[in-house]
Amino acid sequence: MRESIIMKIHYGTALGAVALVTIHILFRMTQNFSESLQYQNVIANYHLLPYALMLEVVLILLSVHGFNGLRVILLELKQGIVYEKLINYGSIGAMAALIAYGSRTILMAGMGMS
Amino acid sequence: MTERMSNREGLKGMANPTRYGLERVAYWLQRLSGLGLLAYLIGHIYETSSIVNGKIAWDKMLELTQTTQGHLILTLVIGMCVYHTANGIRVMLGQGGIGVGKPGQPEYPYKAASLNYKQRLCIWVSIALAALAMMYGMAVLFGD
Amino acid sequence: MAVETISKTPEVSLPISSDSITLRISRFNPKNDLSPIFAEFKVPIQKWTTVLEAILFVKQNLDHSVAVRYSCRQASCGSCGMRINGKPALACYTKISELNSNIVTVEPMHNFPIIRDLAVDFKQMFANHKKMKPYIIREDSEIASDTKEFLQTPEDVEKYLQFSYCIKCGLCNSACPTMATDESFIGPQGLAQAYRYVADNRDDGKKERLKIIDQSHGIWRCHFAGSCSHVCPKGVDPAMAIQLLRGYLLGFRK
Numbered sequence: 113m114r115e116s117i118i119m120k121i122h123y124g125t126a127l128g129a130v131a132l133v134t135i136h137i138l139f140r141m142t143q144n145f146s147e148s149l150q151y152q153n154v155i156a157n158y159h160l161l162p163y164a165l166m167l168e169v170v171l172i173l174l175s176v177h178g179f180n181g182l183r184v185i186l187l188e189l190k191q192g193i194v195y196e197k198l199i200n201y202g203s204i205g206a207m208a209a210l211i212a213y214g215s216r217t218i219l220m221a222g223m224g225m226s
Numbered sequence: 227m228t229e230r231m232s233n234r235e236g237l238k239g240m241a242n243p244t245r246y247g248l249e250r251v252a253y254w255l256q257r258l259s260g261l262g263l264l265a266y267l268i269g270h271i272y273e274t275s276s277i278v279n280g281k282i283a284w285d286k287m288l289e290l291t292q293t294t295q296g297h298l299i300l301t302l303v304i305g306m307c308v309y310h311t312a313n314g315i316r317v318m319l320g321q322g323g324i325g326v327g328k329p330g331q332p333e334y335p336y337k338a339a340s341l342n343y344k345q346r347l348c349i350w351v352s353i354a355l356a357a358l359a360m361m362y363g364m365a366v367l368f369g370d
Numbered sequence: 371m372a373v374e375t376i377s378k379t380p381e382v383s384l385p386i387s388s389d390s391i392t393l394r395i396s397r398f399n400p401k402n403d404l405s406p407i408f409a410e411f412k413v414p415i416q417k418w419t420t421v422l423e424a425i426l427f428v429k430q431n432l433d434h435s436v437a438v439r440y441s442c443r444q445a446s447c448g449s450c451g452m453r454i455n456g457k458p459a460l461a462c463y464t465k466i467s468e469l470n471s472n473i474v475t476v477e478p479m480h481n482f483p484i485i486r487d488l489a490v491d492f493k494q495m496f497a498n499h500k501k502m503k504p505y506i507i508r509e510d511s512e513i514a515s516d517t518k519e520f521l522q523t524p525e526d527v528e529k530y531l532q533f534s535y536c537i538k539c540g541l542c543n544s545a546c547p548t549m550a551t552d553e554s555f556i557g558p559q560g561l562a563q564a565y566r567y568v569a570d571n572r573d574d575g576k577k578e579r580l581k582i583i584d585q586s587h588g589i590w591r592c593h594f595a596g597s598c599s600h601v602c603p604k605g606v607d608p609a610m611a612i613q614l615l616r617g618y619l620l621g622f623r624k
Contacts, residue, residue, distance in 0.1 A: 115588065115590045116620075119620075126318070154284070182264055187587075188591060210271060213271060232483050234480065234550055234551065236551060238550075239480060240547045246457075246596070247600050249596035250595050253595035321616050322616065322623075323617030326610045329532050329533070330532060331531060332607075338609065345596075
């Protein structure tokens with residue numbers, strides 16, 4: 113993939129994440145902070161389909177943005193064909209792993225499997 | 227030996243925010259906050275995954291995170307998030323050519339038009355917003 | 371880094387001056403030495419003495435073996451770039467009095483291989499510059515008999531003029547945080563020159579150059595730290611050039 117496409121994705125995910133994380137934080141502020149962290153309130157959030165979908169989107173956006181940023185930093189630190197391939201595929205792997213693990217939480221909590 | 231021969235400054239040089247003005251400090255803070263936020267994201271995903279193990283597991287996780295240290299870390303995360311966002315938007319616009327000045331005839335003392343007061347103002351605003359957010363965050367976290 | 375103190379005072383008679391500074395010069399011969407050392411010299415100065423003059427004083431009177439590159443002595447050739455008290459600057463363009471210090475440390479520029487002492491190798495920088503195709507690319511030519519000269523308005527010229535003032539001194543590459551670790555990065559000098567030609571309305575090579583810089587170690591490894599523009603002695607402002615160039619890739623400019 114051309115670097116300009118990757119960076120456009122990086123910027124797009126950043127802007128998307130800013131908007132959705134703001135909503136995520138505002139949701140926390142609809143209740144008293146410690147109340148909002150109570151088990152039943154958190155589970156109730158996961159049961160709201162639009163909110164759960166939003167969390168999923170935030171997870172994807174932030175994983176992509178975060179690991180791409182890390183990829184950029186690591187590529188600048190050291191160069192070489194093998195190393196760069198490792199970093200590129202490693203970043204994609206890490207992204208996928210984090211998204212998978214987070215999605216598991218959202219799915220299981222949303223479907224009441226706890 | 228090769229490193230010495232190439233005379234690269236290395237990580238020490240990349241990570242050194244001094245010598246080159248506010249914009250270099252902003253770059254350094256952007257990198258630092260980005261790495262910090264990534265670490266927090268991974269921690270947060272792990273932390274919230276305990277909800278699938280039931281109320282007891284969730285409450286145990288809360289015991290770990292709803293502490294003074296936990297709140298201080300969260301305050302730091304709030305600051306990093308706000309700074310990274312605000313400065314990131316400045317950098318994004320700058321990288322598109324917005325707010326970097328117009329080419330012209332350089333006149334002594336050759337002050338760079340791209341390092342203008344608008345850029346510096348945005349950096350200070352980012353830092354100020356982060357500080358404000360941290361103060362608000364502390365008020366919420368410790369005021370509860 | 372080891373510090374070797376050579377206390378040397380001049381033997382020749384000099385113009386009356388009450389001021390002197392300690393000039394610390396980094397000495398390193400990759401063929402013989404394991405690591406650089408500093409040699410210290412007491413140098414008399416006057417109000418307008420430049421760092422280059424101080425180094426040449428040392429070379430003339432105290433230690434002939436100091437290796438330094440210089441030429442025009444008027445910030446036109448870009449030969450005397452070095453680190454002065456930690457910051458990349460032209461030695462001929464930096465007055466000792468500006469530094470506000472009795473101890474002046476000169477070292478070779480970072481991110482360039484050292485040939486000896488203060489002289490560094492510019493091969494990589496010139497190679498990166500060449501990669502940018504630093505010439506007007508167009509099908510027709512001014513010198514063919516049936517064509518006229520290419521006309522440009524003053525406004526057209528102003529769009530690229532400041533970037534054409536680059537003297538290839540390498541200070542920007544030395545200051546760049548990405549260049550500190552990324553050996554494959556093109557560097558602010560090359561990227562600024564790419565924009566110099568893209569912005570020139572006589573040039574038709576925009577697509578070609580954008581393709582060259584749209585690589586993983588191309589324009590995208592610049593993060594607008596601005597250190598390059600901070601140190602540029604000619605007002606080229608490479609940071610501006612790079613962001614304007616990136617505007618084409620991001621779709622902000624056509």
